[in-house]
Every structure is written in C-alpha cells, then in structure tokens.
Amino acid sequence: MKEKTYTLPIITISIAIPMAVAYLVVGLKTKVNLGFNTSSLPLFHAILNSTTAILLLASLYFIKNRRIQAHRNANLTAVVLSTIFLISYVIYHSSNPSVKYGDINHDGFLSAEEKLKAGNLRYLYYFILSSHIILSGIIIPFVLFTLQRAFQQRFAAHKKLARITWPLWFYVAVTGVIVYIMISPYYT
Numbered sequence: 001m002k003e004k005t006y007t008l009p010i011i012t013i014s015i016a017i018p019m020a021v022a023y024l025v026v027g028l029k030t031k032v033n034l035g036f037n038t039s040s041l042p043l044f045h046a047i048l049n050s051t052t053a054i055l056l057l058a059s060l061y062f063i064k065n066r067r068i069q070a071h072r073n074a075n076l077t078a079v080v081l082s083t084i085f086l087i088s089y090v091i092y093h094s095s096n097p098s099v100k101y102g103d104i105n106h107d108g109f110l111s112a113e114e115k116l117k118a119g120n121l122r123y124l125y126y127f128i129l130s131s132h133i134i135l136s137g138i139i140i141p142f143v144l145f146t147l148q149r150a151f152q153q154r155f156a157a158h159k160k161l162a163r164i165t166w167p168l169w170f171y172v173a174v175t176g177v178i179v180y181i182m183i184s185p186y187y188t
Helices: 007-027 041-064 068-095 112-118 121-151 155-186
Strands: none
Touching: 007 068, 007 121, 041 068, 041 155, 068 121, 112 121, 121 155
C-alpha cells in the first residue's frame, strides 16, 4: 500500500501562513480593537521563543542519547509552542502599532536625536530582526517536512532534513528572544 504524503498541504500551508502574517502585520492599515489589552504579548512571545529554544536543545540531547520518545515529545511541544506564538504574534501585531527601534518618545518616527541615541545598535537590531523574519517564514516547510518524515518512519530522510531544520529553527527561536530584549525599552 502506498503511503500517503502531505506534500501539497505542507506547501500550501508554507505559502499561506507567511502571506497571511505579512498581510495582517504590514498590510492591515487599521489596527483591530480586540476588546482586551494585548500589550504584554511581546514578553509572552519571548517566553515562548526561549522555551522553544530550550526544547530544541533538549531534543538534540535526547536524540544523541537515543531517547526517541523524549526527542519526539520535545519536538512536538516545540511545534505547539511555535503555533501558539504565531497566533499570538498575529493578534498582537494586528491590534498594536509597530514599535520602532530607538523611538524614545513613542511617536512612531525617529528624530535625528533618537537615531543618534540609538546609534549603530539600530543597524544590528534591524539585521537580526530581518534575518529572524525571513527565516521564520522559511522554517515552516522545513519543520513540517521533517515531522512528516518522522511520522512516516523514514528516519534516514528525517535525520538528513533535521540537520538543516534544527539550526534554522533554533536560530529563529533565539533571535526572537534577542529581538524582544533589544526592542523592549521602546514599548509604551
């Protein structure tokens, strides 16, 4: 019996999610009033990202020590936390204005004085943020195809793809925390 593949749904999801997030975060011209305060969500996102990074480290430890079930549990939990993060991220950004690095007076614009105070760290912040955003979209199909291969018990293919997926996913999780730490002084 031929094993069912989920290639088309994975590709569809991998395209639809980044496009929907981009629209809701950047393309949505008016912010949505959700009827509750979402200002604490960036801290929640940093907690989710740091927990995901820890789970990924644990996953790597578990697989290297042949603790397959613990490896599986760590990865599935990381996927769940990443999904919660994605939903919460969309909620936050669809209901709050973007925060600019260095915007001390919270007016949404950087004056020459604010740029001077932010200094060259502003460029580092935007580099980390850009790489984080780009890779967070790219990582989706990698995670899904890696999981698919594990569930199909195609462990050689799973291992081969996981060697690419793991460092990318770990980078996205860690840089999510770094972005939060760097931008948090500018939240209102």
